[in-house]
Amino acid sequence: MDLSIKMLITAVAVPVFGAFLIPFAARISTAARNAFAVLLGLFTFLAAASLAGTVLGGQTAGFTLTFPRGFDLILHADLLSVFMASVSAFVSAIILIYSIDYISHYENQTEYYAMVVLFLGSMMGLVFSANLLWMYVFWEMTGFASWRLVGFFRSDKDVAKANKTILVTVFGALCMLIGIIMVYFDHGTLDLRALHGAGISYAAAAFILAGILSKSATLPFSTWLPDAGVAPSTVTSLLHAAVLVKIGVYAYARIFGVTFAAPDAFSNTVLYLAGASALVSAGAALIDTDIKRIIAYSTVSQIAFIFLGLASGNKTAFAGAILYILMHSVAKGGLFLCAGIIEQNTHTKDINKMGGLFSSMPVTGAAFALCSLSVMGIPPFGGFFSKFLVFSGAAQNGNLAVLLMFLAGAVMTLLYLVRLFYKIFLGEAAGHGNPKEGSVTMVASVMALALIGLALGALIYYPSAYADLLTNTLGVNLQ
């Protein structure tokens, strides 16, 4: 068996099965459990990243476990899946490191680590699956893990929000299942490699889209995401910023970007939905006063920009969307982790009760500012390039209404992030004690994400070349 195939199996199997070993590691000691969880995260990242060499060399790696009736478990590493897996696993690893301090004084830690790693494993399975049915299976596994994680604190309110999360996403997933079954009856197979370039009926596409929108928290299924902000910040960071919401985006790219040729009218509908989503959630981000809800609304709004790129139907926009996934994961993950430090040290999530925190938390403040700048798309941060490419693609697409919607969305992004930063770190101090800076590991994690955002901008040539290669090799029906 080829090394790359071994790595592919490792990337999926290690976290999925490792997650079930975490309770046993916890029997040994807390430190052993924590170290084991972090190692699982790092190992998964390395395994996923090691595949980059193979796919960049123009090859793919595949592994098939045969099941009857064409429901084979097919793991397939190509440019898109390796990209997605590396980004997700990298942010997950950082979050696991940050968790060691963050989570240390709460209950149910073992379950927490097991669920985070299980989530990571299902994510790996999801992105590497080249069979729609298995994609669905892993999809539901991520939903299960996120349900347990959002309900990490066990109060009635938390549990209700966790239930909302799973009900909305499972509703979407079941719609998607119908769509997948329709595809099966139309084409007789669910192997995405065999379906490359095939057509898809409107009904099937619409059902699958419902699943995507609900997972990626896009209008009309967006509001579970801000509600899920009751979870610990690490979870919001993992689920809502970096990884979970990208599942829908990934599925869109995988199904409508590189497999089926999406009908034009369908893409246009997605564009309008995304535009409305960008505006509505940006407006909500300007009104809300809960730091994590604001960042979650911001995520909804930014996800819409990724959909803009994916659905614009040209190479520039598609490559921009791929870069957007990367830049947004890093920057938004950093913002949520900053919010975690702030929340833990000020004991509030209400931004009106903060103010003037920059003097007591300078490093967190700086990291927050740097990540915000990347989300706003200000050069020299990485976010500038992805935003520019997405807008370029939208201009090529030639839909003025959509372009104006997103211009307004980008303007509002500036407004709510500047407002947020000002309210938390500058402004008049509002009745908090003198909160301390976060612990060294926590502050180092957020600063690392902030600086990576900067480095991605400075070295944009490499990620951009990757995105271009991906688009040119795999893209279907792109101008």
Next chain:
Amino acid sequence: MNLILIPIVLPIAAALALLLICEKTKYIKELLAAGAAIVSLLAAANIFLQPPADLTLRWFGSAAFTLHADNLSAFLLLAVSLFSAAISVYSFSNPAKGPAKWFFFNLLMTQGFAAGAALADNMVAMLFFWEGLLVFLYTFIALSQNNHAARRTAMKAFLINGVTDLCLLVGITITAYIAGTASMSEIARNKLTLEYGWAVFAYVLLMIGAVSKAGAFPFHTWIPDAATDSSATFMAYVPAAIDKLLGIYFLARASVYLFALNQTMSLVLMTLGAVTILVAVMMAFVQKDYKRLLSYHAVSQTGYMILGIGTLNPIGIAGGLFHMINHATYKSCLFMTSGAVERQAGTTDLSKLGGLFRAMPVTGLCFVIAAAAISGIAPLNGFFSKELVYKGALDTGYTVFFIAAEIGSFLTLASFLKLGHSVYFGDRPENLKETKEAPFSMLLPMLTLAGICLAFGFGAELPLNWLIVPSLAGMSIPNPTMSGFHLDKLYFVSVIVILAAVINHLIGLAAGGGKADKASDHIHYAPVLKETYALAERRAFDIYELGMDKAVPFVSRLLFKADRFFDWAIDALPSGVAGFLGGSVNRFHNGSYPLYMALTLIGAVVYILLAGGLK
């Protein structure tokens, strides 16, 4: 390494090196900053004299990173480097600039990014540097004073420029798509026309980006606020010099290099210019603070440049570009004098100053030269560039713009008579008896800039032939015939304007009881104007305040309602429906065996009917 990279890379590298230096050390930071700025200036001079080959690096997507020093870019680079060097020397012993490390960091970063924006041939690369300046604009203002006002103004500057930079971004994407390339020199070979809607939209977006950077109406409102809430050094550097240079540079590029504009757009630009001149100068005239008064003039003067470029004729464009460099010179110098007065006398409030000429003769002399230049008094540099703009405006046939520009000149001179009189002449207040001249490091850059005002005035042919005409030629604009232009009848108009301003000042003095700082009160408190001024002071015409107070909350509340509606639709509505259906169905589960049998039968019948119907 290609020489063209030095003005960009060196300042940025020096800025990063600064961060490693301990805050407590003395002079190392200053020397490093001044050294980097001066070496960059030398490199820029070299690039100007001997344009190096283009530099193209591979970048992202289809965008190439191309630096190209054509005449206009090299001219602009030289100007950017000159002001950076002047400011870094000026800041040597000026304490009113915030923490030295961050001040010089911002200064050098701004210099590097501005140099990049000047040299970039690819619009995407230009945007990268241009928009990158935003970060340093924010930190520059926010760190210049340790108070909330500075941070609020920094936020205002950041947001106004951030929004218009986004417009520029979208404009550039559309322009690049229409033209099929983002390279400005390639687009210029086959200029775009405003024949269809997308092109007009693209140009308008580019124009918004450019005039907003230059600080024109209505995007100017952060500049007067920054005058009070930041340092004189910042004002002398960014709003007076760098922002103007870049904004007008790109306005010229967009208006005559990339696009071939039509008559309508020319009128739009000229109107924007005239309105900017008048609105800002009216505000400037009644100001009671040295820096704030200057800041409104920094806005007003932009109007002349926009008006000049908007004429679209060679004379007017030459005037606009010449005015750009002249304005940067004297306005930077004027802000430097305000910083010197602030350092030595401790205030910039006009009512507390007076008679400083004897105490600070060099500063006073520089002020007089620069003030005469901005007022367009012959034979200083401002006179010549304004004459060109007047001539260009007259040549379009729309005399109204010429008249607006002349009224602007009248009020400019009037307000500098008031300013100069109240700071440098008249009686010196008791507490300023001990005031001394500013240190040499502050005087040297002031003297240099004042010297340039004189040199570009007495030898106006030199900059015109060396800087402006080649720049125009680089944009393939025919050489305007400018020889002897200052001897035509416009000369007499300018004499009349000067006389009118002097008479106005004397009337104001008489009405204000001989107090120079009250010399504008006869206009300030005139009927109608009084109420308008009161509204303006309360920021009733400030689009930023209006937007943030009214429009943004309104729109976001509306959108938030939409968000709550969708939340209701996926949460409360399905829960309610499920509850209702569950409750209804529940009533049939009453344990009655006959009911269950009946329901089963009905179900079976319905199934058979449906199944049969389907076949």
